[in-house]
Amino acid sequence: MTPFLSVEGLSKRFDRTVAVDDVTLSLTRGEMLALLGPSGSGKTTMLRLLAGFETPDAGRIRVEAEDVTRVEPVHRRFGMVFQHYALFPHLDAGENVGFGLESLGVRGAELADRVARALALVDLAGIERRRVDQLSGGQQQRVALARALAPEPRVLLLDEPLSNLDPTLRERTRREIRDLIRRVGITTVLVTHEQDEAFDLGDRVAVLRSGRLEQVGTPDELYAAPANRFVAGFVGRSSMIPVAVLGPTEWGTRVAVEGAEWEIERPPGHPVMLPGPAVLLSRPEALRLGEDDQAIMGTVIARRFTGPSSFFTVRTASGATLEVVAPPTAVRTGERVGILPSRRAAGGLHLFPAEDE
Amino acid sequence: MTRRGAGGLAVGLLLAVLLWLVLYPLVLVLAEGVYGPEGWTLEHVRQFVGRPTEMRALWGSLWISVASVALAALLGIPLAFLLGRYDLPGGRALGGLVALPAVLPPLVGVVAFLFLYGEAGFVSLLLMRLLRLEEPPWRLEGAGAILLVHAYSMYVYFYLLVRAALVSLDGSQLEAAASLGAGRWRTLRRVVLPHLKPALAGAALLTFMTALGSFSAPYVFGGGFRVMPTQIVATRLNGENQLAMVETASLTALALLALLLFRSRSGGPGSAGGRKGAGPARIVIRRPLARLVAGVVGWGLTLLLLLPHLTLVLVSFVPVGTWTTEPLPPAYTVSNYVALVQDPVRVRPLVNSIWLATVATIAAVAIALAAALLNARRTSGPRRAIEALLALPWAVPGTVFAIALATAFSVREPLAGRFILVGTLWILPLAYLVRNLPITSRAITSGVRALDPSLDEAAASLGAGRRRTLVRVTMPLLRPALLAGASLAFVTAFGDFVTSIMLYTYDTRPISLEILSSLRQADVGVAAAYGVVLMLVSAAVFVVGSGGPGRGGNAG
Numbered sequence: 001m002t003p004f005l006s007v008e009g010l011s012k013r014f015d016r017t018v019a020v021d022d023v024t025l026s027l028t029r030g031e032m033l034a035l036l037g038p039s040g041s042g043k044t045t046m047l048r049l050l051a052g053f054e055t056p057d058a059g060r061i062r063v064e065a066e067d068v069t070r071v072e073p074v075h076r077r078f079g080m081v082f083q084h085y086a087l088f089p090h091l092d093a094g095e096n097v098g099f100g101l102e103s104l105g106v107r108g109a110e111l112a113d114r115v116a117r118a119l120a121l122v123d124l125a126g127i128e129r130r131r132v133d134q135l136s137g138g139q140q141q142r143v144a145l146a147r148a149l150a151p152e153p154r155v156l157l158l159d160e161p162l163s164n165l166d167p168t169l170r171e172r173t174r175r176e177i178r179d180l181i182r183r184v185g186i187t188t189v190l191v192t193h194e195q196d197e198a199f200d201l202g203d204r205v206a207v208l209r210s211g212r213l214e215q216v217g218t219p220d221e222l223y224a225a226p227a228n229r230f231v232a233g234f235v236g237r238s239s240m241i242p243v244a245v246l247g248p249t250e251w252g253t254r255v256a257v258e259g260a261e262w263e264i265e266r267p268p269g270h271p272v273m274l275p276g277p278a279v280l281l282s283r284p285e286a287l288r289l290g291e292d293d294q295a296i297m298g299t300v301i302a303r304r305f306t307g308p309s310s311f312f313t314v315r316t317a318s319g320a321t322l323e324v325v326a327p328p329t330a331v332r333t334g335e336r337v338g339i340l341p342s343r344r345a346a347g348g349l350h351l352f353p354a355e356d357e
Numbered sequence: 358m359t360r361r362g363a364g365g366l367a368v369g370l371l372l373a374v375l376l377w378l379v380l381y382p383l384v385l386v387l388a389e390g391v392y393g394p395e396g397w398t399l400e401h402v403r404q405f406v407g408r409p410t411e412m413r414a415l416w417g418s419l420w421i422s423v424a425s426v427a428l429a430a431l432l433g434i435p436l437a438f439l440l441g442r443y444d445l446p447g448g449r450a451l452g453g454l455v456a457l458p459a460v461l462p463p464l465v466g467v468v469a470f471l472f473l474y475g476e477a478g479f480v481s482l483l484l485m486r487l488l489r490l491e492e493p494p495w496r497l498e499g500a501g502a503i504l505l506v507h508a509y510s511m512y513v514y515f516y517l518l519v520r521a522a523l524v525s526l527d528g529s530q531l532e533a534a535a536s537l538g539a540g541r542w543r544t545l546r547r548v549v550l551p552h553l554k555p556a557l558a559g560a561a562l563l564t565f566m567t568a569l570g571s572f573s574a575p576y577v578f579g580g581g582f583r584v585m586p587t588q589i590v591a592t593r594l595n596g597e598n599q600l601a602m603v604e605t606a607s608l609t610a611l612a613l614l615a616l617l618l619f620r621s622r623s624g625g626p627g628s629a630g631g632r633k634g635a636g637p638a639r640i641v642i643r644r645p646l647a648r649l650v651a652g653v654v655g656w657g658l659t660l661l662l663l664l665p666h667l668t669l670v671l672v673s674f675v676p677v678g679t680w681t682t683e684p685l686p687p688a689y690t691v692s693n694y695v696a697l698v699q700d701p702v703r704v705r706p707l708v709n710s711i712w713l714a715t716v717a718t719i720a721a722v723a724i725a726l727a728a729a730l731l732n733a734r735r736t737s738g739p740r741r742a743i744e745a746l747l748a749l750p751w752a753v754p755g756t757v758f759a760i761a762l763a764t765a766f767s768v769r770e771p772l773a774g775r776f777i778l779v780g781t782l783w784i785l786p787l788a789y790l791v792r793n794l795p796i797t798s799r800a801i802t803s804g805v806r807a808l809d810p811s812l813d814e815a816a817a818s819l820g821a822g823r824r825r826t827l828v829r830v831t832m833p834l835l836r837p838a839l840l841a842g843a844s845l846a847f848v849t850a851f852g853d854f855v856t857s858i859m860l861y862t863y864d865t866r867p868i869s870l871e872i873l874s875s876l877r878q879a880d881v882g883v884a885a886a887y888g889v890v891l892m893l894v895s896a897a898v899f900v901v902g903s904g905g906p907g908r909g910g911n912a913g
Contacts, residue, residue, distance in 0.1 A: 073814065073817040074822055080818040086811040086814070088834075090834055099829070100820055104820060147819065148818075
């Protein structure tokens with residue numbers, strides 16, 4: 001499919017720090033992309049470049065065939081929901097929502113009608129005359145969303161849309177935002193540092209680190225086939241343990257780990273790893289507790305209870321810690337246990353070169 | 358023209374205007390002290406250094422200012438603690454009343470003092486009657502009288518700044534100190550005082566600069582005791598213009614030196630680290646006797662501080678020539694106020710002060726707003742120069758600026774940027790404008806800085822251009838700051854005495870000069886009525902500027 005919004009080789013530096021480093025991305029019409037990364041990864045700068053508040057040092061931003069790289073934000077027709085909403089405090093909810101429509105010359109009855117429709121869209125029908133400081137945080141956010149959507153922008157940009165909300169509100173709001181954007185069908189880029197948010201809202205997720213794009217893919221792809229140790233560690237729960245690669249097997253790699261020998265599946269397309277030191281990254285569900293001559297022995301040092309199952313942290317003889325998921329009553333803290341690869345470990349164990357950061 | 362080009366042009370234009378109005382006159386004064394009709398000369402500097410009267414005036418200025426700081430602190434700090442930390446009966450009302458002198462023009466305070474503590478004032482007459490004295494018990498004259506007026510009008514700086522700092526103290530810090538076993542004194546010394554340091558330094562500087570430039574009190578009460586501002590005026594009256602220029606330069610140097618000294622010492626962390634918790638709860642005095650004493654002290658002190666103003670109101674109802682030796686005036690009338698509105702000669706100063714102050718206010722707000730908007734998002738050499746020029750008049754005593762403007766604009770040399778404005782309608786608004794720039798721009802700049810930059814971006818992303826963003830978003834949000842800046846500018850200009858006395862003409866005589874001439878004609882009732890009008894208008898404008906009575910800054 002031809003991309004609707006595309007970014008090619010985008011770079012931006014502030015003084016000596018590179019905020020965005022040669023990023024190339026594209027979105028199809030109606031797609032939701034989540035920019036995920038730790039603080040300082042350049043995701044907010046990316047969003048501000050897209051909005052036009054910053055000018056890139058290199059690269060292009062295109063909407064369909066139009067190059068918008070140097071188009072002023074005023075003329076770009078990208079809607080934005082700010083992290084702290086940036087609602088105009090001296091205007092009421094309706095005037096806030098109508099602000100962008102007035103820029104388009106919409107007046108009178110049509111203005112009132114479209115404001116009402118935008119507010120109804122976010123489930124806030126009839127609050128036109130309310131002062132924005134009298135609205136709850138969740139309502140303010142929905143007004144900000146209605147304000148951004150009312151002028152029917154080409155692209156919607158969301159800056160940490162849930163960070164200002166009460167944790168108990170987040171999950172519900174997340175669902176509401178997702179459903180709303182699906183319904184409107186607008187191409188959306190959102191920034192977040194919470195992987196739950198990125199997985200839940202993004203059709204695809206772009207993982208950024210130090211301004212560089214580490215990997216783009218669907219949440220499943222990122223989880224099952226992380227491109228490198230950073231993505232693997234940043235996306236999903238995982239633990240790491242140093243291993244020695246012994247050599248390839250028919251469908252995987254044989255490694256020595258804490259005196260045991262395990263066979264790790266090699267994802268299709270991955271190069272065969274040469275013998276030598278490496279790092280094994282494991283998802284908690286890819287390991288199981290069990291006694292066996294190939295088990296790694298260790299001591300349970302912590303348990304995190306989550307209801308149907310618990311996460312046990314186990315310290316091995318070498319001092320590494322591994323997280324294993326098991327029934328809550330399987331073992332107690334302080335007990336000696338053995339750890340084995342789970343029978344359905346496929347996709348949960350990844351080998352990375354030792355020097356790969 | 359590109360947007361950046363237009364911005365650059367605006368910065369250049371503003372810088373040029375400020376250089377011309379603020380810096381240029383000062384430079385001319387400095388130059389004319391050493392350059393006369395006969396060329397370069399150090400004769401006047403030699404005269405200045407040689408004459409004992411000059412050195413005495415300079416020394417007088419210095420020690421009076423230092424002593425004023427000490428006295429104002431002595432009065433203002435305990436008041437701030439009493440009203441800021443303790444829960445007194447009627448504490449809220451007290452808090453507001455005690456801050457009242459902040460909005461009163463200095464001359465009004467001086468006149469009120471005269472009516473109360475002067476030789477023919479209430480207190481003096483009362484004592485003569487009680488003690489059967491033939492002569493007034495004292496003469497309100499000299500350094501002592503000046504200091505009394507200064508302490509009385511300048512304690513407000515210490516009171517307001519220290520009280521604000523006390524309120525901003527994080528209450529949990531006090532609780533933390535208590536839970537760590539620190540007693541009341543140790544908490545005061547180790548927690549409260551360090552927190553107050555910036556406020557104390559700020560108040561001391563403010564008081565020092567105000568005292569150094571103070572003119573009304575030394576002019577009215579000084580008698581033979583001269584400080585530099587009154588000395589300058591006397592020298593001008595003697596026709597020794599170039600000597601006056603040297604005096605002006607010396608006073609400016611003293612002011613700038615003080616500013617530098619304070620700046621280099623008052624650095625420090627202050628209340629860094631931000632504040633999360635709520636302000637400390639006020640201490641409730643439980644023992645009934647202690648509560649009574651604290652209440653009486655609080656109200657008594659407030660009454661004492663407000664007595665001059667009450668006196669002014671009382672005197673404004675006294676008919677001409679009826680009050681001579683009685684402790685209280687025997688007759689009352691509203692005719693003084695009627696005269697203010699009906700007699701064309703009396704109306705004139707009122708009208709003058711209103712339009713002069715209005716023009717100066719509009720111009721000051723316009724310049725301050727332009728500077729604040731231009732400097733909001735970007736810094737550069739010229740932009741920093743604009744900021745410095747806007748702040749400069751604060752450090753320069755009013756007398757100095759009056760002389761500087763009188764010098765710069767009494768010659769017609771269009772090529773040198775000099776025009777004859779002295780003796781015209783425009784010199785006073787210009788002088789007020791220059792004097793008002795620092796406070797007005799401080800109020801407006803802080804308003805602009807407080808604006809959330811993402812509001813501008815939100816407007817842009819919603820398709821609003823620069824003009825629409827300015828009209829629909831920026832200006833409405835700046836309204837409180839603009840009002841505050843405008844009201845400060847108006848109140849200062851409306852009550853100005855120090856620059857007016859050197860630059861006014863009969864046609865532009867403002868209220869302050871009319872008060873003085875009424876006093877000279879022994880028309881005390883009318884003088885007091887003018888004073889009351891000045892007081893009421895100032896207070897009303899100030900209340901409007903601080904967001905109306907409901908949201909007033911001193912409501913607590």
